[in-house]
Amino acid sequence: MLNVPGLVAIIIFYLAILSVGLWAAWRRRGITDTDEVMLAGRSIGTFVGILTMTATWVGGGYINGSAESIFTSGLIWCQAPFGYAISLSLGGMFFAKPMREAGYVTMLDPLQDKFGKRWGGMLYLPAVLGETLWSAAILSALGSTLAVILDLNNELSIIVSAAIAVAYTLFGGLYSVAYTDVVQLFCIFIGLWISIPFAIKHEAVGSLAPSDTDWLGSIEEPHLWGEWIDYAVLLIFGGIPWQVYFQRVLSAKTSRNAQILSFAGSLGCFIMAVPACIIGAIAKATDWTATDYNQTISTKAQTKLVLPLVLQYLTPGWVAFLGLGAVSAAVMSSADSSVLSASSMFARNIYKNVLRPKASENELIWVMRGSVIVVAISASAIAIKGNSIYELFYLCGDFVYVMLFPQLTMTVHGAKYVNVYGSIVAYVVGLLLRILGGEKVLGIPPVLKYPWFKDGTQYFPFRTLSMVVTLIVLVLVSALAKYLFKSGKLPSSFDTFKVFSEDTQVVITMKSKNSSNGVDNPALDMESSSDKIRPPSYKQALDSTNF
Structure with a gap:
């Protein structure tokens, strides 16, 4: 039966988020500079930057997936919060400063600078696949939550939520995304923590002692350590080469600020995972047959609903609505970032650098907006078909980790x-x-x-x-x-x-000119390597064109 009061509450919440996003877009109305739309004019301050960095990672997949993992396997297998927190710290140590100081616009810029525009553009494929699967995990989480608490159709919930996030992202770009992230992060924090005391006090919830509930989990067979290590390393290093991360880094005012955002975001991600993990432990300690749900949670279709089930059946209605607002905020705070990141890379690194080098700034902005819609539709379709939020959460990093991390690391370092x-x-x-x-x-x-x-x-x-x-x-x-x-x-x-042939030709030409003046330059003979003489870097190109 449709929960009318809850539906009214979520509509009000959605309208509030949409209003903030459109207000931010209105403040930047008339701007036709891609740097402004993609990176908010590199004007993101420390406070807003920290919150938007944290909110970007703390999405619906992060919240719902963490609760699901605690319930099914225990804390030891809930690796995403720890992995991504460490990933942000490593990004701040080794990538934030050189990338920001180089003045890049997207993560693919250094790759195209090194490997050429066309082949560098091919590296867009694993990047966009990762961003799309990430968005799918996020939207899947919200769809399941709305379906449980409001008795709404799962497909409709996903489509409407994606449409709301896309609406303000289309016109405000990163500026709208950053401002809505601030509101959304506070909603997540308040909504989840308020629900915990009510859920713990429910009569169907037993002891949370690890010896009674075993929410810590275990690794019983030696071969399971191989899988555990694989996922842990994947999350840590595979969490670095994401445009959604570098979009925040590159939007910071200075390279120092970019590092601060990374380190503070790392701490924020860890803190924001705590209430979700507690909710997962509460679900594990609950006798669900003694609640109005009146059945055990055993199938994948049920375990992905752990967090919304706790909100719906273990807390009062008004608390469940607050928790629903928290999950909704988490979803949109990450979904808008992911679709903007994927579309920014397409508009700049594929459309501008490969397909239409002479495209105007206004044309690029409209291409980016069209890409936002395409990515959102693709992510929504995957979310509707997906079975496990946490599986999507892992999968989205696989191809990025294997194919993109080595390339980006060697290009930068x-x-x-x-x-x-x-x-x-x-x-x-x-x-x-x-x-x-x-x-x-x-x-x-x-x-x-x-x-x-x-x-x-x-x-x-x-x-x-x-x-x-x-x-x-x-x-x-x-x-x-x-x-x-x-x-x-x-x-x-x-x-x-x-x-190599162009470099050799440059060296021969330079040597011939020196020789014609009767001057031999032995040092010049050593400069035939492409490592010594190469075309101007992307940073130099930026400086020379005042882009």
């Missing part, structure tokens, strides 16, 4: 050791290894069966192995290509991407 030939081979190898390892969520059977393979599951940390192999292939093939071309074992005509 070891650019002279890699080139486009190594990037292409590493890309293909990483993709093949990950697919051949199988994926139950997508129904892909494993072709390569690693040690500890059992009952269709890879317990060996094959994702991490795939990432390491991708990294090694990237460096080794890059070195091999450089040696073959520089030594003359491969003719310059084979240098399809003109990585």
Whole structure:
């Protein structure tokens, strides 16, 4: 039966969020600069920046998925809050400063700067896949919550929620997203913490002592450690190469601010996971047959509803509405960020850099808005079909971790050791290894069966192995290509991407000019390496064009 008071409450909440987003968009009306829309003019302050950084990660998948994981497997398997918190800290230590100081606009800029616009654009595929699956996990969480508490249709709930987030993102860009994040984060914090005391006091809830409820969980078989390590490392390092993260970093006023946002966001993510974990423990200690729900929670379809079930059956109605507002806020705070990130990369790195280099700023903004709609529709479709929030949560980082993390890391911290030939081979190898390892969520059977393979599951940390192999292939093939071309074992005509032949031509021309003046420059003879003479960097291009 439709919960009319709850429906009215959620409509009021949605209208409030939409109003804040549209107000922020109105303040920036008339702006036709992509830098303003994508990065809020690089004017995000420390306070707003910390809150929007935290809210970006603390989405519906994060909240509902953490509660689901505590209920099904225990705290030891609830790795996302810890993994992503550590990931933000590592991002602040090793990536925030160099990326912000370089003046990049998106995460793909350094990749296109190093590997060329066309091949660098190919790295958009794992990035957009990750952002889309992330949004799907978020929307799936909200759909299930609204379905339980308000008795609304799951599909309708997902579509309406996505439409609200898209509405203010279309016109306000990051500026609207950041301001709504501030409101949403407070709603999440207040809504979840208020529900906990009421839920604990419910008569159907038993002891929360670990010895009675076992909400801590355990790893009973040795081979399970392989799977645990694989997911832990994936979340830590696979949580770095996300445009949704770098969009906040690059919008900061200074590189120092960018680091502060990362470190503070790390702490915020950890803190915001606490109430969700407690709610998961409460659900595990509850005799659900003694509640109005009157049945046990055992299937996947039920476990993904753990958090909304606690709100609906263990708390008073008005508290459940507050909790629903918290989950709704968490969803929109992350969904809007993800669709904006994916569309920003498409508009700039694909449409502008590859398809239409002469596109105007106004044209790019409209392309970005169209992309926002496409990504939101795709994420909504996946959310409607998805079974487990937490599985989507893990899966969204898989391809980003295996295919993108090694490429971004070497581009930022070891650019002279890699080139486009190594990037292409590493890309293909990483993709093949990950697919051949199988994926139950997508129904892909494993072709390569690693040690500890059992009952269709890879317990060996094959994702991490795939990432390491991708990294090694990237460096080794890059070195091999450089040696073959520089030594003359491969003719310059084979240098399809003109990585080495153009540099050699530049050196010969420079040397000829010096020789014509009767001056020999022995140092110049050593400059034939592409690591020494290369086209102006993306940062230099920005400086010269005042973009």
